[in-house]
Every structure is written in C-alpha cells, then in structure tokens.
Amino acid sequence: MLLSFTIAILCLGTISVQSDEFLPVRSTRANTCYGEHGCFTTGAPFGGTLQRPFALLPDRPDAIGTTYYVYTRETRKTRIEISRHTSLGPWNASKPTKFFIHGFLDSTNKPWWVDMKNAILEIEDVNVIMVDWSKGNGFPYEKASANTQVVGAEVALFIKYFIAEHGCKATDFHVIGHSLGGQTAGYVGANVNGLGRITGLDPAGPYFENTDPKVRLDPTDALFVDVIHTDGSHNLLLGLGSLQRMGHVDFFPNGGYDQPKCPKTSGKLIHLLLQLGTMNVEGFMETSLCSHLAAVYFFTDTIRNQCSYTGYSCSNFDDFNNGKCSLECNGNDRRCNRMGYWTSSTAGKGDLYLKTQDANAFPFCIYHYQITLESGSDYTQTRGKVSVTLVGTLEAVTVVFDNDQTTFKRGSVETRFIPLTVNIGDITEINIDFKKTGNLISSTWYSSTWAFTKAVVLNGDQQQSRKFCSGGTITSSGPAVRFASC
Secondary structure: OHHHHHHHHHHHOOOOOOOOOOOOOOOOOOEEEOHHHOEEEOOOOOOOOOOOOOOOOOOOHHHHOOEEEEEOOOOOOOOEEEOOOOOOOOOOOOOOEEEEEOOOOOOOOOHHHHHHHHHHHHHOOOEEEEEEOOOOOOOOHHHHHHHHHHHHHHHHHHHHHHHHHHOOOHHHEEEEEEOHHHHHHHHHHHHOOOOOEEEEEOOOOOOOOOOOOOOOOOHHHOOEEEEEOOOOOOHHHOOOOOOOOOOOEEEEEHHHOOOOOOOOHHHHHHHHHHHHHOOOHHHHHHOOOHHHHHHHHHHHHHHOOOOOOEEEEOOOHHHHHOOOOOOOOOOOOOOEEEOOOOOOOOOOOEEEEEOOOOOOOOOOOOEEEEEEEEEOOOOOEEOEEEEEEEEEOOOEEEEEEEEOOOOEEOOOEEEEEEEEOOOOOOEEEEEEEEEEOOOOOOHHHOOOEEOEEEEEEEEOOOOEEEEEEOOOOEEOOOOOEEEEEO
C-alpha cells in the first residue's frame, strides 16, 4: 500500500507541469451511464489531460452508498438517516437546509463535522444534512476523485426532490464541502439551477487544479460561491488544496498555504508516508492534514461570531503581510468581506487576505491593525529600531514598527501592517521609542534624534481610524515619546 500510494503521489506531482514530455496520458476513453445520475467519461476534460493523466470511471451509486443524516435544533444529538425514497424524519421544508460533504478518507462522524453542526444549530434554526460517502472516498485517489461526480449528482437529485415535492426553492440550500467534498459541491451546483450558495473549504487540488471549469468548483455552480484556501501549493509539493481562484470570493488566510505551526511541505510528505505506511488514518488526518483541515476549523469558529475574520483585497499575500495594501474598505465594503459563515454575497469579491492564529489556538482571531508614521524631523535621515506601544482601554501592547530595515527621511510616510493576537480595546494613546542603528560603518550617516509628527492607527476589523500627534523629538538614548489623540 505504501509503495502504491508513493507512486500515486509522484504521479499527482506532475499534474501542474506544463510540458507533456514526461507525462503518460491515457489515450483510451471509457464511458458509463448510471440512470438518473447521468453519464460519465474518462475522456477530456475528465481524463486524458495534463492535469488528469490517469482517469477512472466512478463506481456505481449503490457501491458508493451515499447516505444522509439529518439534524435539527430539536434532534441535534440524534443521528437520523433519511432519503428521498423513505422518510425525511425531522427535516422541515420551511427552514433553510445546510448540506455537509466530507472529503478523502473522511466521514461524517469526525469531531470537526459534529462541532460544525452544533455551532450552526446554536445560532440558526435550520436543517443540517450530513452526506456520508465513506464507502467511496478511499484509495486509489483517482477513483475517489471520480466518485465525487456520482455523489454530486446524488445530492443534486435529493435537492431537486425537495424542490419538486416539498415546495422548496434552490436558494434555500447551502452546500458546504471540504477537500474532495468541496469539488463534489461543484457537481451539485452544476446539476441544480440557481443553487443558493456553495462554500468550498480548501477544495481538493490534485486532479482538479487548472482543469476545465466542468471538472472543478467554479463561480457558475451557485448564485454565490465562497472559498477558503489553507493548503494550496504546486501538487509536487503536496498541496492537498489549491491556490486557484474557484469562487466569487476566495479567502487566503495566512497566504492560503502552510498554516501556522502546521507541518511544512516537506514535513507533510514525511508524515503522509509514515502514517499511511502503518495505515494510521487518524494520524494522517491530524498531522499531514493540519493545514488542509484548518479551513474546517476556521469556518466553524466564524459561525460563533467571536471576531470578524475580515479579509482584505490585495494583489498577493506578501504585499498584504508587508503592509503594502490598505485595510480600508472605502466605506462601501467593496474591498473587504468576512471570511466563513457570515461571508456576504454583496461585499468584497476576488482574492482577499487575512491572518489567523495557529490551528491549536482557539479562537483563531487576529486583530488587523495598520500604523502610518509621518516624519517631520529637522534632520535629513535616520535608521534604527522603532517600537510603538498601543495603549488601549483593555490593555497595552508594544510592537516593532521597523527593525533597522528602513531609512526614515524628512517628510516621508511609512505604513506597516500590525497583527495583534489580543483585543486591546479602543486605543487612547500611543508611545513611540527609537533606537538608532548600531552599525558602526553606516551609523554616522544617520541622526540620533528624530521626530514623527503624526501617527494614524487603523483598526481594519472595526474600520476605525484615529490620529495621534506629538511635537516632541525622540532621542535614541531617551524615553519613549507620548502621542495623544488629535
């Protein structure tokens, strides 16, 4: 098993290569039809392409054995199986319905799905239906990825049944899928006209990234598609998710890859081979899938509404992290949107970035601040370490604005992105400390004193900006200078 899976990983690693010199592409084509579920093929774009060099037909619906379990506020602790051919149990046509679809090697009884179900039922009176296809989501991965088509068609048939027989509207349904479940959600939407919403939680990358939109999740699959990316990278580096935009709005927490304190790419590969070598699936889920599962954990935390999880528009994560993109939403919120359960279909679209704490730090909130300092010194230039103490109504924190990386010049304006892990409340004043560079060669070029005339602090999550002023000059060997609100 280990050898076969290692070979599969190496094959998946070539998926995103642009040259076909080393890619063995299947030339034969197979087709099959499964009645009301539709017809399926290994031909292009579902197979025989650079992204899918090897393709298999999906299993029969009865072999996959997709089952449904419904939960409501009244029955949230009871696992009740339903189907369109038997009983619908406590399902209520007058309430919106949330479908959960798990991914590769996963199942509906895992604690992360139970936690998500409980969180939603705490804040909204809805139907939650968990879709279990754990008989069809195992090895080989190529077969599991093909089976998503049948599962998606089956869920779509169920939704169409609700609409035809119980007076529901397509907009009443929200499909939430993780990994292969995220791609399955795309097939659901492709078969249900006007589906209300799809949330893709780190949709699977291998065998889907850079494929035709018919193959993967895309914005046409629902009226609103929002995606959270947490483990995207080139498949050769074992990114289990994807960095490709797939929704109307795509969130990239921490850049969308290698989440804080999760194993990095090389570490994931080692964990993957070791855990699967002993068939320790639980170990595989908790180590190799740390970044991949982070999308599920983040989404569940957003439900409880403890912090805003605001995403901000920027060209890339490096620019965002380096403070090159504004945290201002321009008043109409078109440049920002809240990640997760409360994402708005009328707010910011495109690629949005934010930071979170690591996957073991609950809640995962990061408070996004931006600080701008204006220099008004009588001296020409200086360089050194600039520290800013933000004094809030709840507590005070000191952050490094610049650590001997920037030459401050007279009249210059410098802006930095400052993430905080604690809520400091409303900022009442700030204090700035300056220590001139200790580089003996270049320090003669820089002044030992400096004056910042104004500081602007923007709380991005609250969209509150405040100005602070001081007429004092900061001396490298002297105390910090207080800036009061102005």
